[in-house]
Amino acid sequence: MNLKLAFLAAQDIPQAKHDEIDALDQLAYENVAGHEENQKIEWASSQWIGLGSVDGCLATQLGCLEREIRINGHSLWVSGIGGVATHPQFQRKGYAKALLQATEKFIREELNTSFALLLCDGMPCELYRSLGWQDIADHVLYQQGGQTHRFESNVMIFQFSDESFPVGEIDLCGSPW
């Protein structure tokens, strides 16, 4: 596989690369069910961006952040993964899978969280399950504009330790990702 992977701090990425990332995001998500509705939400900014390029072309990407969430009053730091997208011309070549596997390594080595968490519906859930992600809930709460909102979505976690994920209502304590 001729895929070059890199993880960059979002703040260090030049504007031209951010534009390329935004363009790929638009292209990949425009036909995804619920996209219009989801655009009304202010999504959290990523702290790190995982990028996969082939011969200099951006092929696949995702965003990553750390957030202290609450579950039934219990605080827990998690790594959040979002915006997983592969350019339509590069799909079904195993690139998202390779990037997610590299992300697992990045989180293990660079971030100090026992869990990663993502929101996902439909076909991509199978991709995550095949990599060891588990389904844990069918909605989350998030905070935006001073209000608590509910987001209906399959909630998946990846476990980095033996610790059990707390049971109960998950509050992302900020914008979703």
Ligand SMILES: CC(C)(COP(=O)(O)OP(=O)(O)OC[C@H]1O[C@@H](n2cnc3c(N)ncnc32)[C@H](O)[C@@H]1OP(=O)(O)O)[C@@H](O)C(=O)NCCC(=O)NCCS
């Ligand atoms: C989901 C997405 C990122 C997958 O990217 P990708 O690089 O094509 O994925 P991969 O080639 O690594 O796929 C790995 C496995 O995931 C599953 N998969 C990926 N795309 C699939 C599809 N369209 N239909 C069914 N299964 C699919 C398959 O099991 C696949 O393995 P296989 O090709 O050996 O059968 C890409 O389709 C995309 O950008 N979709 C639009 C945005 C989106 O929905 N993102 C996910 C948000 S949670």
